[in-house]
Amino acid sequence: MDLYPPPGRHRGLLKNRFRRHGIYWLPNLITSGAMFAGFYAIVQAMNGRFELAAMAIFVAMVLDGLDGRVARFTRTQSAFGVEYDSLSDMVSFGLAPALIAYVWALQGMGRLGWVAAFVYCLGAALRLARFNTQVEVADKRFFQGMPSPAAACLVAGLVWAMNEYQIQGRDIRWLAWSVTLIAGLTMVSNVPYYSGKDINLRKSVPFWVVVVIAFTIGIVVSFSNTLPELLFGLSVAYAASGYGYGAMRYFERRRAARRHAPPRPGSGDPGSGSA
DSSP states (O other): SSSSOOHHHHHHHHHHHHHHHHHHHHHHHHHHHHHHHHHHHHHHTTTOOOHHHHHHHHHHHHHHHHHHHHHHHHOOOOOOHHHHHHHHHHIIIIHHHHHHIIIIIIIGGGGGHHHHHHHHHHHHHHHHHHHHEEEETTOTTEEEEHHHHHHHHHHHHHHHHHTTTTOOGGGGGHHHHHHHHHHHHTTOOEEEEOOOOOOOTTHHHHHHHHHHHHHHHHHHHHHHHHHHHHHHHHHHHHHHHHHHHHHHHHHHHHHHHHHSSSTTTTOOOOGTTTO
């Protein structure tokens, strides 16, 4: 075996290895766009332009939803793409929202402010790590904990909506603190959130579904002048939906356990000896 191949052969080996382990440019280009949107949000927050920072978070959310679907549609999924997507999510939905919330409202709160921002950032990191380790065994219909894009849109939606009414972050710092902290903790909770991954666009649906979709599009267009408030309202509704569905499942389990529980002695059953 030749331990020291000539330079030309060495370059050929590297070229062949790159071909075998290359990356797909289209989905990773979209992922890079999502990362750039998160970086842009950080820069604009540092410059005090919070409206643009919040808008960039929503743009990152749209791009993050596209890269995986494009990869599946074009059959260009790869382990590299999965890891790169997680790093992009950490920038766009972990670091960027935490920094936006801190600069906008929390920096005047001293230790409480940066603790809330760090809890959010840590929650996003743990959420992404848990998702990557459970992706093969988790229920595809539901997320365990609020997904990081939804948490980021909740924080960014608050900033954007309040900015529309010229409300400064320091005036509602306790509200911003609560939203940031709750969003961070909910990401690492066991609260179930509907993922929408079981929706099959190739499957036929009843006519009323088309009517509902058209009606929803009409509402969005009608409220286009109040887009920040609409997006923030949708983010709050999705954040609350997990707790609502979790409570419903909890009470259903308790009801089922009570139904199948053995009767207590002396509760009136024929074998208990009571009259």
